Amino acid sequence: MKTPPSRPGAEQAEGTTVRIGALVPLTRPGWAEAGRHVLAGLELAVGEVNDAGGVAGRPLELVVRDTAADPNRAMAAMDELARLGVAAVAGEYHSVVARAAAARADALGLPFLCSSAVLDALTEQPTQWVARLSPPQSRGWQIYADFLLGAGHRRIAVAAQPSAYWASGTRILRDGLAPRGGTVIELGMRALTPSAVCDELDAHHATALLLLVGHPEPAVSIVKIVRQDPRLTDIMIGAPAGQPEFAEWATQLGDDSTAIPFLRYLPERLSPLGARVEAALRQRLAESPSFVAFEGYDAVVVLADVLRSHGTDRARTAESWPRVAVEGTRGRIRFSRTTGVSVWQWAQAPVQVVDRDPAKPDRFRILHAEGDVLVPLVPRSDG
Template identity: 80%
Template sequence: MSTSPSLSGAERADGASVRIGALVPLTRPGWVAAGRHLLAGLESAVRDVNDAGGIGGRPLELVVRDTAADPQRAAAAVDELAGLGVAALAGEYHSVVARAAAARADAVGLPFLCSSAVLDALTEQPTDWVARLAPAQSHGWRIYADFLLGAGHSRIAVAVEPSVYWASGTRILRDHLVPRGGSVIELDMRALTPTAMCDELAEAGATALLLLVGHPEPAVSIVRSVRRDRRLSGILIGAPAGQPECAEWAALGDDGAAIPFLRYLPDRLGPLGARVETVLRERLAEAPSFVAFEGYDTVLVLADVLRSHGADRTRTAESWPQVDVEGTRGRIRFSRTPGIGVWQWAWAPVQVVDRDPAAPDRFRILHTG
């Protein structure tokens, strides 16, 4: 799949377009809703860049590949896009997929600005070819752990599936909570049905259950089972990975409300963010998630780099430390962060929010970090 957004103000330019490759989960088992929002942000920013004259008078073009949450498919797409001559790579939502793409981008020498994936170890070794906008998992999930402690929850259960990402999240929570008097109990969803999990949860005495599982299943079934179990009426359900962010979560109705999750937005958007929010809302026909803003900011940064340093891949990779761009959610600069091998925006704003039970389309800010 590929797409070439309207060239608008750059149509009169001479010369070929400047092309950016985009990795996006657009089909199952990828989280399609997140992919749709990510792509909307990327495409909206490309249109705005071209309306403003493109890159030195040349149109910016987005070449999209569907990863379907498949690391091997993503790695193959990196090779394909590199062969097509793209100047840089953007996107991806799933951390495990982004890690495969980052490794391949590093190997072939293709600059990759990762939009949404948060796994700390995005690459095995430090690299100059990869930068990231989303906050590292350790940063955001520690903030979430502080929220839990502040709300009086120290005995935490996690419903978990096997994954590098979920295992990393469990470790971060345990490392942060245990020294502060908390505990983390793992409930292996490979071995438990949602009903059996409720039995285990009732016996464990936990006051909060975190969904470290895929959406829609088994997350939806777990939520419904817990909400209907009278023994668990007082338990907090949480979803640090952000499953309740996208509008499709609203299909759970009242069951899906009051489930705190992480999102990466400021308390109040500035003028640019407010303008982009209006554009994205019209494009998506629903409220844009933070993922859509991440997509927009990705193109904003890459366009600035390409205008300043040209489309040479090596010069783009060398330019990450010089980035200084006003994004939709704050000033974006990259630095080296201990324990993270890529150039990192440290940090995007972090909130813990939930859907208001009285109005599930409205979000309540519970904690900021």
């Protein structure tokens, strides 16, 4: 695809700060805790870049906009950030919001490095303006399907709310499970109460229930009522989208927050860079950093490297995605074209299935990782 000429304001004037836009959900109905972690990673990395001399002697400036999980608000923010002359935009947690932002970035000719959203088709057509750090949903959720089979689950119920993201996840699970004898039972949460979910699980003899719903509600209510139902003492509850990653989950559910497997995008062991950043993020957040905080940090590391090498012209930034080779907190980051994914993708982002340890809820156990054989695994602790 030919790169169009740079738009007015696409090259920032010498001697000014280098502006980077940041999209994060900081207020409801957005998942504000996730947005706070993304922003902590972005801000930490910007501070470190500036302490090291900035970009060609010019400091980075982060221009933050709250999306509140609203696609229209995200598109308006992209328009505003483009007018403000940002060199690129990073961030966003919610997939449906990131999709709207990516489409607008493509239309504006504004580089967008999506840190955390996983929906495969972030844009309707392939675009050179958008790159992504998080694994595509098709890869992560297939690994989750492998975990379910390895744990002996063949009848899996999904409690799902209407959403392109949840519908895509259900389809990936079904495609991954059906050829190997698994069945996906859809429980539409538009019509069912949490109590009715229990009746459906019992009637269908499901051995696992996956929460493809919003947090905190109805996810918290579903977990509580399922855990209290004597008919369902052996059922596994799972949350592939990652709700149990955050401290708010443990606070709201207490002991019920544990043993709920979810996807997390961290390696089994952090590199020295990752360990140093983890300590700094822990101090900044006053709690254990989630994987999305690392994604936010890595997004700025990538953009700073691109801007140092190619300047602040937006077209040159977009052309540079395939030449990125940067050491991030979770491995060496390179972008490539991936089948079925419309944006530049970090294809080797790490993927784990983990849960909170019932013996120590603030500790995570690694249950499965990409490449593990399909047999029940002894949980590995990350400490």
